[in-house]
Amino acid sequence: MPNPFKELILKFGVPSLAVIIIAIHFFMAHTQNLSKWKGGGYGMYTELHYVYNHIHITGMSVDSLKKSSPSIKKALSKVLLMPNRRNLQKAGEHILKITKKDSIHIQLWKPSVSSKQQSYTRVLADELYLKNTDF
Structure with a gap:
């Protein structure tokens, strides 16, 4: 028997968490003068070391x-x-x-x-x- 709470978490909680993390990364990369890798966790090879x-x-x-x-x-x-x-x-x-x-x-x-x-x-x-x- 499926657990409705687990389904709700998987359906809405995980995607919401991903969107929040992406928003934080985007904010850090564009407001703190950090590279996309350091501030956002994406674009590892977008800048020199x-x-x-x-x-x-x-x-x-x-x-x-x-x-x-x-x-x-x-x-x-x-x-x-x-x-x-x-x-x-x-x-x-x-x-x-x-x-x-x-x-x-x-x-x-x-x-x-x-x-x-x-x-x-x-x-x-x-x-x-x-x-x-x-x-």
Whole structure:
């Protein structure tokens, strides 16, 4: 004898859950500046791997910063892995606090490959100007 509750769950619950998950993925991919793979879980090969992203901080060596402080290395790695405004802001504020600079200009560059023009360039994905207000 069929169970009506089980049938109801299978008929409406599973598809509803799938639609909710798709909506969350779509929202994350389009509002958090994440790739379709990281933000949405689809389109695995739509972008180059995150290790090819590049962080540039004017007047500072990013490699030296990473070597000098494990916490800075962790913050910058998070920016490369999940390149959104919030992570860039947190990393910038952390660098300001650790280095005791009065301001920094931090940029995130992503690679861009054009098969038609056979070129590999970098495109500015995001940048922040941060000032230290703790005087």
